[in-house]
Amino acid sequence: MSLPSIRSRRLPILLLLGLDTLVFVAVFNLSGWLRGIVGPERWIIEPLLVPLLFTITTLYLIDGYRTRTEMMSADYTSQHCLACLMAMLATLLVTFVAFPANYPLQGSRSVIAITFLVISGLTLTYRRSLHRWLHLDRGDRSVLFIGNSAACKEFREVCASNGMAEKIVCAVMEEQAPTKPIEHSDSLMRDYASVLTDIRSGKLRTEAIVLKESAFHMPLDLANQLTELYFRGVPTYTLELFYESYWRKIPLYRINHIWLFQEGFEMARSPIFGRMKRLFDVIAATTGLIIASPVLLAAALAIKLQDGSAVLFRQSRVGLHRQSFKIIKLRSMTDKPVLSGDNRYTQNDDPRITRIGGFLRKTRLDEVPQLWNVLKGDMSLIGPRAEWDELVKDYDETIPCYHFRHLVKPGITGWAQINYPYGANIDDTLRKLEYDLYYIRHFSFVMDAAIVLRTIHIMLFGKGK
16 A cells, blocks of 8 residues: 655754754854854854754744645745844844844854855755645546535535645545436546555555535544554544634534634633733734834825825724724825725735735735834734625625634734735625634744734735735
């Protein structure tokens, strides 16, 4: 039987950690030797723990150790370079501010810069090589979905939208035994008995098994075979867990009024998390407003010179526990947009967006005044998008459990904002809600740090709304 090897799971992570450590130490000492700072008889190792920690942390925040990350893309390449740059800046800041004057790295600013420049290219190169190798190994592996025929078809459609349609094999098991053999024109939708036979014989190489949670009774022989495969190394998921592990979102079909009583939701349940997040928000908002004040003044002047209208845009939005507040943004659209029907959503080529506004929206500079909302306590730096109260009324009526997103403060940026483009219709709202609910359930300060880093990337490379 052909089962997933360990290299498809933990080994690549350990390999990358080991390579990153060895490459960083080697590149720094080689650069130091060429610059006459490090002697060939004694390498610098212990002082490199700080910059190495920063490097590993920033790469972790952009999923640089996650084997499912698309490392061949231009988007990941720019994120990778940005992560290395952030690690270098953090190293320089800590080295020359927090450490004493005799700290070994204080005479090595040029070596630090050269090291990070070189490792940004090297670490990206062997990550791409590992990515190719893993995908060659996984290329002929399938994801087996077991459920009724309707669920199988729906799962195939969702996977197609995520670029995985060709990997899916559906094992059909009806809630009631069929009165006649199942007929499928699609060779990737089969009865579960034949699929399991192919897995045991090695004809079907399997990356994962996904189980549709349903009311049907699973036959004992099927349960035993799945248990055997699980203990032999085949990752097995419920549908909800598969969504969370592969796509980092929550399938809306799973949401009901008792969903909140599951594990997680630390931000909503634990006061200590709320207080720590609030402290971070106040510090970040104060610092951000001070640093951004020259940019805000320049943007305000440009908006005023453009058409003489108001610089700031204010609108009623829904926040924590459905409380309304006035959000503040730089005006990026005409002063009196039409707010009815489809015009309630801003489109990519919306004629109401001004010339200056297009730049502000692309770089997300129009969002910066919301730091004042963060300082006041209406918002957090990170959280679900604060929606217009008129839209929220419609969403509450049409989307079950939409109000769950109001368990936390809305944010300037968030998990949905960095993973899904601007919502321009009700379908987009549903897709973004899947990401919002994932954030609410799995909140952590590490996740917040990852969102901040990816938001900076979006601002620098102009991929905002």
